[in-house]
Amino acid sequence: MSEQPLTLPARPPVQPKPLPELAPTQHRRWLKWLVAAQVLFVLGVAAAGYATGALGQSIWLRTAPVDPRDLLYGDYVRLNYSISQLPGHLWHGTQLPRRQQAAYVLLEPRNGSYEAVGVYSEKPETQPNQAVLRGSVQDVWRRGLRLRYGLERYYVPEDMGREIQKRQSLRVQVSIAPWGQARIVKVETAP
Amino acid sequence: MSRKFLETDGPGWVQKGIITEEQREQLLALYPTDATAIGLLPLLGSFLVGLSALSLVAANWQGLPELLRLALLLGSLCGAYAAGEYFRRRGNTNLGMGLIALGLVLFGASIVLTSQLYQLIGYDLTGLLAWAVAGMGLTWLYRSNLLFIMTVVIGGIVQGYNTGQLGAFSYLTAAFTALGLGYYWWRRPNSLAGGVLAAGLLWQAALLINHLHIKITWFFVPAMLIYAFGDWQPDRPAGRAMQGPPLVAAFLFTLGLALFGESDMYTGQLRPPLLAYLGAMGGVLAISLLGKRQRGRLTSATDWLLLLPGFYFTGGLALAVATLVVLYAYSGSVLFRAHQEQNPDRVTLGTVLFIVTTAVAYFKLTWGFMDKSLFFLLGGILLLGLSWYLRRRANHTFADKTPAKS
Numbered sequence: 001m002s003e004q005p006l007t008l009p010a011r012p013p014v015q016p017k018p019l020p021e022l023a024p025t026q027h028r029r030w031l032k033w034l035v036a037a038q039v040l041f042v043l044g045v046a047a048a049g050y051a052t053g054a055l056g057q058s059i060w061l062r063t064a065p066v067d068p069r070d071l072l073y074g075d076y077v078r079l080n081y082s083i084s085q086l087p088g089h090l091w092h093g094t095q096l097p098r099r100q101q102a103a104y105v106l107l108e109p110r111n112g113s114y115e116a117v118g119v120y121s122e123k124p125e126t127q128p129n130q131a132v133l134r135g136s137v138q139d140v141w142r143r144g145l146r147l148r149y150g151l152e153r154y155y156v157p158e159d160m161g162r163e164i165q166k167r168q169s170l171r172v173q174v175s176i177a178p179w180g181q182a183r184i185v186k187v188e189t190a191p
Numbered sequence: 192m193s194r195k196f197l198e199t200d201g202p203g204w205v206q207k208g209i210i211t212e213e214q215r216e217q218l219l220a221l222y223p224t225d226a227t228a229i230g231l232l233p234l235l236g237s238f239l240v241g242l243s244a245l246s247l248v249a250a251n252w253q254g255l256p257e258l259l260r261l262a263l264l265l266g267s268l269c270g271a272y273a274a275g276e277y278f279r280r281r282g283n284t285n286l287g288m289g290l291i292a293l294g295l296v297l298f299g300a301s302i303v304l305t306s307q308l309y310q311l312i313g314y315d316l317t318g319l320l321a322w323a324v325a326g327m328g329l330t331w332l333y334r335s336n337l338l339f340i341m342t343v344v345i346g347g348i349v350q351g352y353n354t355g356q357l358g359a360f361s362y363l364t365a366a367f368t369a370l371g372l373g374y375y376w377w378r379r380p381n382s383l384a385g386g387v388l389a390a391g392l393l394w395q396a397a398l399l400i401n402h403l404h405i406k407i408t409w410f411f412v413p414a415m416l417i418y419a420f421g422d423w424q425p426d427r428p429a430g431r432a433m434q435g436p437p438l439v440a441a442f443l444f445t446l447g448l449a450l451f452g453e454s455d456m457y458t459g460q461l462r463p464p465l466l467a468y469l470g471a472m473g474g475v476l477a478i479s480l481l482g483k484r485q486r487g488r489l490t491s492a493t494d495w496l497l498l499l500p501g502f503y504f505t506g507g508l509a510l511a512v513a514t515l516v517v518l519y520a521y522s523g524s525v526l527f528r529a530h531q532e533q534n535p536d537r538v539t540l541g542t543v544l545f546i547v548t549t550a551v552a553y554f555k556l557t558w559g560f561m562d563k564s565l566f567f568l569l570g571g572i573l574l575l576g577l578s579w580y581l582r583r584r585a586n587h588t589f590a591d592k593t594p595a596k597s
Contacts, residue, residue, distance in 0.1 A: 034325065035272050046308070137358070184310040
């Protein structure tokens with residue numbers, strides 16, 4: 001596989017020294033660190049999940065009716081919140097919203113659940129009774145936008161699956177940690 | 192050469208007097224039999240036991256207490272690594288590396304399942320990035336091509352998830368994959384790993400272009416940067432493997448331009464700001480040419496023909512024809528170089544490229560104004576004739592090379 005040089009005589013290629021294998025003691029030490037780091041990371045994810053539930057601000061969100069047949073297809077339901085689609089006039093930003101842009105939704109309690117009062121491109125200041133949920137813009141049209149919060153998938157515990165028999169709305173309790181992470185804590189059928 | 196080959200053909204060579212019986216034995220001694228592999232039956236047995244345990248856990252996953260679930264995940268993770276290390280040390284490298292790879296897969300599964308446990312399927316970029324980091328660490332630790340390829344794939348999955356589900360491009364993941372694996376490949380060049388790495392990086396580049404909503408032609412700036420990296424690699428086969436995917440992308444793009452380029456509606460979508468694009472491309476070209484010169488491979492500069500930015504011209508049919516000329520020049524240059532190097536694989540490649548180009552040109556230039564049956568008849572004759580001629584030419588070249596044989 002040698003090619004003829006066009007002009008210059010080929011300089012002898014400077015082959016970098018091939019990477020040697022690690023010495024066994026070094027190898028063992030590094031492997032221990034690497035496996036320990038992986039275990040710690042998984043524990044960290046668990047701890048963050050637990051802490052988000054324990055330390056976070058708890059709010060209730062309302063969903064559009066959920067089709068119980070969804071449950072036949074898998075172990076989770078797709079949740080469509082009342083705040084998943086918002087009218088465009090709620091947008092407060094210097095520029096028009098773009099798809100896949102981050103968006104911060106300011107929420108306020110309205111008869112039993114939290115509803116959006118504004119959508120911002122930067123994290124807004126809050127009053128004591130307000131909450132901010134981070135999402136991303138999925139779709140923009142003339143009169144509104146669709147947002148995604150990462151809370152759209154709920155892995156349904158088995159007993160809950162039996163409870164959803166007919167098409168109905170759900171009330172979802174979400175916990176928002178001070179560092180912005182959010183997770184579903186509880187899901188009930190709406191009265 | 193494998194031992195099996197020696198064992199079957201060796202006696203024949205002795206009979207023909209090519210080697211003596213002693214030499215045959217000496218040769219055989221050079222290829223010792225592999226360390227005794229694990230028997231197949233115990234392996235299958237343990238596989239079945241493992242499968243039953245897995246299905247038992249999976250069926251009752253929801254019912255298990257959270258802590259037990261976590262312990263099961265982490266236990267199997269550590270178990271896979273420990274078993275892998277054990278077998279590797281006993282000389283059973285393949286099984287050992289397989290188990291280490293399983294450990295890496297289990298790490299990813301642990302992250303996903305733990306997030307699911309706490310309904311944390313949110314916008315957690317770090318979770319999956321950690322998976323890629325672990326893959327990279329193991330690759331460097333074991334110097335293993337298997338883990339290298341897995342890390343490329345994991346990087347691609349992480350990036351796909353980021354852009355698709357979370358609506359963000361993780362520059363960290365991209366830089367991490369490119370630098371960490373790129374440097375590893377630089378120090379331990381390998382053809383397969385090079386091709387896979389290039390394909391993985393192209394995938395991430397495509398996701399970035401799509402994410403940024405910029406003209407798709409920008410894709411070729413990172414793509415050709417990968418190509419230029421291959422130019423600098425002293426190990427030629429590995430460098431070529433790295434250059435394969437970018438070249439395939441550029442060829443397909445040029446082919447598309449030849450087919451659809453005459454409609455300005457399409458080409459209008461392809462024009463980035465002229466100076467910025469040409470400046471960036473020129474920079475990459477300089478890096479590539481420097482690398483080629485350094486390694487004495489300037490003849491391969493013809494690859495850059497495919498990157499001629501023809502889409503800036505609003506020529507209509509003339510643009511399509513000009514693109515066809517470029518395609519012919521490129522595939523012709525591949526053929527020419529292949530004959531010069533007397534490399535049969537590349538002759539085949541050049542032949543295929545040449546024939547594809549001819550097919551496109553024929554389709555493009557005659558479909559509109561020729562009776563359909565005549566179109567297919569003449570097209571078939573043209574391609575058959577061309578392939579016959581190119582094949583003859585190739586045979587001729589290789590006959591020159593080994594006159595004793597023909």
